[in-house]
Amino acid sequence: MIPPVVRVSRLAVGPSGAMAGERAIPEETPVAIVHNGSTYAVMMATPGDLEDFGYGFSLTEGVIGQLSDVETVETLEFDHEDGVVGVEIRLWINAERAGQMVARRRQIAGPTGCGLCGVESLELAVKPARAVGEGRRFTAADVSRAIAALPPAQTLNHQTRAVHAAAFWEPGAGLVAVREDVGRHNALDKLVGHLLREGHAAGGGIVLLTSRVSIEMVQKTAMLGASVLVAVSAPTALAVRTAEAAGITLAAIARDDGFEVFTHPHRIALDGAEKERAAHVG
Incomplete structure (x- = not known):
């Protein structure tokens, strides 16, 4: 079996000079x-x-x-x-x-x-994404908890700092599955395959991505049947249009201090303070 992580020799160069050593890197x-x-x-x-x-x-x-x-x-x-x-x-x-x-x-x-x-x-x-069902609603706190749970679960990234992750999170269960790969599309496909093989419906949870959101990531999420997609990085304009047309709630730029919702915000319930801030911005 091919190992997903390999240790290689490297020369680290910095202000104080050079030092030989090893680094763990992902296999491709x-x-x-x-x-x-x-x-x-x-x-x-x-x-x-x-x-x-x-x-x-x-x-x-x-x-x-x-x-x-x-x-x-x-x-x-x-x-x-x-x-x-x-x-x-x-x-x-x-x-x-x-x-x-x-x-x-x-x-x-x-x-x-x-x-x-x-x-x-x-x-x-640029084919249209499949329309998704209504799914369930989440709170802003749910989204924050989901994003916070992802980094500790990225075992390959802890070793290499060089792979993407896709995960599925549900209220009450937490992270159901996490898959990692050098390719962001591959990580999501691995997650989709795992949920398919386990017979786990996606309408009750959130798909999480550590990468940017391009149209393909929205299309794949739609094929899975998930109605909420949250990413650490930003979406492309085409991804936003595709998510809007497919009925997917797309939130991105998710950080410790919040996130931005680009499409179908009705699935994320805001508390009183958040509603007031949203009304002020509007």
Whole structure:
């Protein structure tokens, strides 16, 4: 098994001179998502929680719609002559869903092979996110508690200070799951896959991100079915428009002293002092 963290030699240089030593850094590995024997995509990812990654990526890409669409899954490692170790996540999709998958592959075969190659590629890149259900409401204190719980749970980041995290938080339960990866999209896909495999509905909790919020993060959150997304960093303008259209409450720039709500604020209940401040700003 490929370790997710590797210790390497390094030379630390500072005002007082140079000092030899070691540093823990995250591993980055090519990971192929293979559906029924055909490679769908190859991603660079941290080699951990890879079955979660396979399920989550397949769901957020629309290849599967539910857990039962996958009949079996296996993860295989391959050594290449140049020393690079690669991984294949092989998912076998049932016959009914596989027929839909073949039609979809025919539709996206051009765009996936040649980057931005025309109007169809651009439309696929900015496709609307799936509309989410109403979900539940949270207090501002809930959001603050959720964000505060995330840093202590980032075990890989404690070692490397170089990976992203995606987590799911619920009132009463706290952090249900945390997944980390060198890629922010991968971390979210791993979280989605974990919740899917556990049969854990997302409408009653908050998706947490340590990264900025781009359109893909909103699209993936929508595919999960979560109605509230909170991030430490800022969103893009397109992400805000996409969250608005999908019905997702998007809060970002979440810090110890507060956060900013960009869309559908009705799901976050404010106390009296917060309401007064909001009215003053308005």
